[in-house]
Amino acid sequence: MITLNVQLDPLALRYSVVIRPDLYEDGTVAYIAEIPELPGCKAHGATIEEARASLADAQREYLEALQLEGQPIPAPEASPRSSAVVWSVSFQGQAVDKPTVMAPSISFALAR
Numbered sequence: 001m002i003t004l005n006v007q008l009d010p011l012a013l014r015y016s017v018v019i020r021p022d023l024y025e026d027g028t029v030a031y032i033a034e035i036p037e038l039p040g041c042k043a044h045g046a047t048i049e050e051a052r053a054s055l056a057d058a059q060r061e062y063l064e065a066l067q068l069e070g071q072p073i074p075a076p077e078a079s080p081r082s083s084a085v086v087w088s089v090s091f092q093g094q095a096v097d098k099p100t101v102m103a104p105s106i107s108f109a110l111a112r
Contacts, residue, residue, distance in 0.1 A: 011060055015076045019051055037074050038062050 015035040022032050022044070033051035034042040041062045043054035066073055 011063060013063075013073070013076050015059070017052065017055060019048055035059060037077055 015037050017033060017035060019031055019033045022030050024030065030044050030046055031048050031051035032042060032044050033048075033055040035055065038059065041055070041058050043051060043058040045051035045054050063073060
């Protein structure tokens with residue numbers, strides 16, 4: 001039996017994103033973007049694209065903070081729009097003639 005220690009890159013996780021308009025008192029509109037599975041992970045922007053880009057930065061910082069604190073990374077909730085999970089495994093190192101323990105890197109993306 002072979003045992004592999006796997007380290008998942010949390011930034012590869014695909015969380016649901018909610019973006020909604022926010023009307024300010026002066027009549028201008030901005031957009032608030034958030035990830036419901038990551039409580040408090042929110043960002044805003046003048047456009048939907050800006051809000052989404054700011055949220056990507058906020059997600060990275062949020063997950064890095066959880067890792068630094070040794071906290072678990074929340075799993076994305078299942079989405080009815082996701083039909084499959086696609087995994088790819090790559091090993092860092094040279095080919096060997098005998099079994100050896102190597103640290104793999106694994107990434108996955110949700111197929112839509």
